[in-house]
Amino acid sequence: MAERELLLGDEAVALGAIHAGISGAYGYPGTPSTELFEFVQGCAEAEGIHAVWSANEKVAYEEALGMSFAGKRSIISMKHVGLNVAADAFVNSGVTGIHGGLVLCVADDPGMHSSQNEQDSRYYAKFALVPCLEPADQQEAYDMARVAFDLSEQTKLPVVMRIVTRLAHSRADVVTGDRSPQNAMNPLADTFNFTLLPTIARVLYQRLTDKQPDLEARSERSPWNVLLDGPDHSRGVIVNGIAWNYLGEAYEGRIPYPVLKVGQYPAPVAKIRALLEMVDELVILEEGYPFLEEMIRGVTGVHGKRIRGKLDGAVPRCGELTPMIVAKAMGLPVPDGMAPTLEVVPNRPPTLCPGCGHIDAFAIIKAALAPWGDVRMFGDIGCYTLGYYPPHNAIGSCVDMGASISMASGAAHAGMHPVVAAIGDSTFGHSGMTGLMTAIRENTPMTLVILDNGTVAMTGTQKTMCTGEDLVNIVKGLGVDPDHFKIIEPHRAKAAEQAAILRAEFEYRGTSVVIARRPCVQMKRKGG
């Protein structure tokens, strides 16, 4: 029965997946993808769906692949850089193919609202030779998620759904449809497909490449790849995803040019050719990298046609699209907009919450490091990355999940001393353990400070797997020297005493670990 619901783009994908009959939802929190999993989690018990956060994206992907092996449908959600973590499982799952429907929803973050880069996940789908769907709005997000599972089971391939921040975190009303029941248990009888020994993998990779013409044909006839004619053929436009909305906005819904709206990949090359033949100039408006543009330009360009987009500067190469950027690229007049009426408008960057334990931890660590001058720690991904800013000046790197520990090790190998790494409890569980194990085996002279606040704080206090005594036992189990494993509850009142403990470890020429344990104030506020 059709109903109208208010949904974030993330939630629309989640509800579409639920209505497609998923039996599992997997993921690791990451802005802007988090709300997808949380939506499923909110009704998991009632719906009989397995929905528990995974330790990291790779684990999540593999769990989903196992569910697919058993014949059931599941969705995996992560942010774009999370797919780097899951890439091994993801790319190989193109070769194995799937059994029960498997959809990976990746939320890209053009403009880097809450990320380290703006990588475009369409390249990953192409790399793995699997279909990719890209909704333009919340309704399409819901509709595509439902269809994606059918597409997955028909092609026997994982299907990628690529969304972006402005869809993931924008709310609108969505008309919902019928529900499919969950698949019955139906484990794969012939395990050939999932055993990628080279002799088998060669067969399966050939099979994957053989599927490509079918995927291309599906894209050509996809209702998400629409070629719309317009009266003025001096110019044509190609848009992907939400760029369609900005183009429509610029012309108040009456676009005078032929437009190809792309929402399913592999790219519909016949439709692209048909559009090119119609027009003199082609404007390519892509939310993300110039993925279609590079393909269309090739190395020689298109003879007799002018191609405009990110590669010739008609659209900025970096950052997200906006209605203004699209209007400008189309040569439309744009209003100047009112200037601030205040001479200087200071920035207001995010800060650690009042009462946050990291504030005291940073102050104590910096005091402990003072004899060596202004030393910063190798940092990681989490709230504590804000320790880069004054007044903390405590963090000096932020690259990827777990990098603090391994980068500190490398710096120590090069002879730097003291070398300190800082990582949160959840990030440690995600990707820190292997780096620490490596350091301990070599007795690399570095100190790891694990900031255990008991939660995944930055993304909204999700449950962590690696806190309290569990975390202590993991660190012990990795083999750290008990004489150089300390636990403190960082607090200003005990600053001198705690700085002395830390300083002794910084002086030590071997691997040491200090857990700085203090619960997150946001978690406490929520009653966690």
Added chain:
Amino acid sequence: MKYDIILAGVGGQGILSIAYLLDHAAIARGLRFKQAEVHGMAQRGGAVYSHMRISDAPILSDLIPEGHADMILSVEPLEVQRYLNYLRPGGVVISNDEPVKNIADYPADGLVDAALMALPRAILVDAAGIASAAKMSKAQNMVMVGAATPFLPFQWAEFEPFVQRLFGAKGDHVVQANMTVLEAGWRVGAFAKELLDAGVSSALVGRFLARLQPMTLDPAAARGYAGVLEGVRAQAFLATEGARVACDTALLNTLSA
């Protein structure tokens, strides 16, 4: 019919609750809406905003084009400045006057308010005062919803079922207290709108409102003041400092005599 609103504030001030109320009121009226939010890192005390679009026709872009916003609704006065490029000519700014000074280089006292009062259509709301008078110091965002309502296709009482959904778990008295501050905000916004529409400057409206008790404001009577605020008696009244007074017939008589 369309209403494009930039919601602004500082992470933790509850602008997503404002958005929640406006979203649901729009849906209840059978209107379309789109509302782009900011999640993640910025929510930790940084500048946050939401693009909120309400229309009786389908909405295309999730983002408001620059120069198209009908309103900037801000829970913090400095934050307005970041989004003025979105405001259309004739658009209104409705801002809380309570600063959040969590940055070292926050402008000196008075500068921020003065910069807002220089705008042709701006209303500064003493949301902190209104909220704390009702012992609801955390409900400044509800005051701001009320203040915005006269410029939107809603009646302030329409928000009650959605306020109920947000705060019902905390008890009926919490719901009612939120509705009380929401109504007070509506009185300020509606009263100020009448004066602005009658051609009174933002600065004069602001000075006048600063002297009045919010719950005594009767928007239907506002136009009566438009003609007298430039007068000698009104100027003398505005020049004095002191406790807020009731906005009643006696005041009107005093100012217009």
